[in-house]
Amino acid sequence: MQLFPQKSRILRSQQRSSVQILPDQDFPVGMVQRFRLEVQRSQMQCLQDQLLIQKWRKSQPQTKSQDPLFS
Structure with missing residues (x-):
């Protein structure tokens, strides 16, 4: 499962500049998956934190002026 299988080819055809775009196979797919999992986990953690803050509030x-998070 790759993030953007077509992206590098599209970019390469669009801009014929000195910018060099690495082909897809140079980027290990495992790293992408691990990064995605990490992002999902941090998003979940963020949602949980927000729910906790709402419950606490x-x-x-x-009042909002006394809320330590607003000071």
């Missing part, structure tokens, strides 16, 4: 009888 609801449980606190505070």
